[in-house]
Amino acid sequence: MGNDRCSNSHLFTTKQLFALLLPLGLEQLLTIAIGMADTIMVSSYSESAVSAVSSVDLISYLFITLFSAFSTGGAVIVSQYIGRRDIKNASIAAKNLTAITVLISIAMTIIMLIAKDLIIGLVLGDIESSVINDAALYYIPIALSYPFLALFDSTTAISRSEAKTKRIFLSSLLMNIINISGNYILIHLFSLGALGAGISSLISRIIGALLMLLLMMRKDEECSLRGILRTKIELKHVKNITRIAIPSALDGALFQVGKLIVQAQIAALGTSSLAIHAIVCNFNGYCNIPQNAFILAVITLVGQSAGANRKDEERYWVRWSILWSIIITLLFAIPMYIFTPQVVSIYALNEATTLEAIPICRVCLIACTFLIPFAFIVPNALNANGDVKFTMAVSIISMWIFRVALVFFFIRVLKLGVSGVWYAMYSDWAFRGLIYTIRVSGSRWQNKYAIRE
Template sequence: MLLRFKAWTEACLNKYFTGETMDYRQIFALYFPILIDQLFIVGLNLVNTAMISSSGVAAVSAVNMVDSLNVFLINVFVAVATGGTVVVAQYKGSGNGLMVSRATSSSIAAVSLLALVIGMLIISFHHPLLQILFGSASGEVMSSAKVYLIGSGISFVGLAVVQAICGALRGVGKSRASLALSLIMNLLYVLLNILFVAMLNMGVMGMTIAINIARFAGAACALYYLFRMDHTLHIRLRELFHVPFSMLRKIMFIGLPFAAEQMFFNGGKLLTQVFIVSLGTYAIATNAIANTLAGFFQVPAAALSLTIVTVVGQCIGRGHVDDAKKFIRSFLWLGSILLLLSGLIFFPFFQPLVGLFNPPAEIVDDIFALLLLTAICQVALWPVSFVLPSALRAAGDSKFTSISSMLSMWLFRVILGYLLAIPFGMGIMGVFIAMNCEWGIRGLIFLWRFRGKKWYKHKLI
């Protein structure tokens, strides 16, 4: 019986996850380190949010407000790093080691410089930014938000270096090394939060100090690995200060549309956060906790959306379009299965999970309702809305995916979310209903694109 099951499993894996470009063993060797990485990132964020909850609802609200702005800004340079990952993956697939090295150094230099500029702007204009976006927040919340925003801006360069190097390592298939670097940074962040927030009761200031030490220490480790331990990318220090325009143009072909998408996409989420602030401190906390828990449920599928960039990038680099199509379909079905399983596994533990955040009793039922809605809808909608565009982008189809995401975000999540939450009086539930509707619309657009031929006709390398 056991041998029969093993043979059936082997046959299924070969049927859906093996092609000319790579087999299922290589794909899952990429996937599992990324999965562990994402589990740690989301899990540690959950622990950090729970720790800051001990400092009160105002502290949670301040961190959540600033993090909504941070996500908007960080994803701009992470998008450029993704462009680097795609170019590195395609050159790796084509077997051109020299161009893999040049693409990696160009990506690190471009992402770091962009992060430095964004961080300096945030530090310089933190006060007007917070007043414009969150002026209706209470004085206590606003004071904590200023401290956290300035500290976040300082840390951007450290995070950018880690993201760029990890992205390049994933592009060549070295997801274990990427995992190790990410774990160093994130585990250090949690340990320092335990010291500064939980033990020394330093609140938001403690979290700010922790994030800076962790990100710059992570950057130092990433650079040390790149120059002293890596035997694949062959990067030298002086290459980081000489970026060929032709290589930068290839990275920006993917990175700039994605960066614009992230700005508009997360700008929409930021605008949504603005009218959530007007609903009160409890509404901010409800949104923060529900989103954190929903992100935890989505970790297995989110790891697929990162893995597929390397898989499809290398398929297209080798000219194996049929492999790319096959793997994309398999990843979409696997994403839905994983989301269904994560909901079934974690929902019975809702009470102890939400208890980590010490929420007021008045909002616990609201958090449950938001999570239940998301858990049901995401099984069908999340993979086509997030995994599929990652695959299209890896093939070079960045402009279409970015424009589609921007339009769906603003037409449905932002406008519909505002109408349902404020004029129709549905509050946070209206915001989450609009979010799930937007996933569905965006997913249908990407499925239509995938059924055609234009998405794999781009000549990136």
């Protein structure tokens, strides 16, 4: 980062950190706010529509994880090349990343469309036919949006590696304005319900992806995608990217499969439980606004430190990210905790469902504040240095033992209902956070190498 790179100073100044994190935080705030608005608009249409949208989104995340893992892998590689000041290889890796993620996303779209009925049936089971019908309508435009979402993910990952996050926020702002405007028009004015929500998402993702691509193709861009169609995919860069991406993809895919199993258990509890779960997910997302900004930023902070061979900096930025994520999250969580009843009432659900959701949402705010930094910021720091196999193993073990197994116990044995799902989730976060913290406190993770020539 220019003249700030020296052995006795930090690689990032306060000004640079502010420029990196503020747009990421605003982007997360915007995304969650619009997501909550979407859910509110859909829920005002019908309770079955909000259940259908949340269920399809869980299906969607399984496939999105597969190509977003490549974006993360590419971000690590590009960050480390930038840390080395090897801009030529950083640019080539960026082009290879973009090509790979788009190709994978096209394959995922084809799979999703061919297996539509099978996938919806597996997740929703014997739930009310109105939910299944709404899910089928929402499903198709969401599947068609994957290639554009993949292009947006890869270009934003590259921009984060360059610490250029302002453009990400502005692109996300435009996407979300289009999305919420489209939802209002298609859901309320044309009464298209879940289908309208899907079409709005498709249009917004197309525009956002094309805008980011145009920005990344400028001549003065550090990791320009200009001439990407003529760029040869180089085996060296593919290997480096996939070395990070494949364990991340496997971890993410199994994680989403576990979530789908959990979702099936929630669906069995009925439409009201699905609606409560969707609302708590919104609270979780709101509380994670600052957490997610640090989760994304730590790849740049630790990745560039690793590329510059500054082990002291790697450890510093991990501690710094954990501390400040908790402090800033408290500023979000405390007012939301106080006004939880008022916020939940906005969703226009029946009185019994609203009363049941309030305590679950409040516990979620507390758990998110203190568990997420250790469960998700720390492993991203480990990944940024190439320690992906360890984080994959811990994540998979924790997911299946704590989240999936405990859900069955809490729901079927203790009869805790949808709250049991979240208790199992908190157990998962706590366990993986403990193991990752022990790992990052040692030194073995700093002996891994993401880039191999």
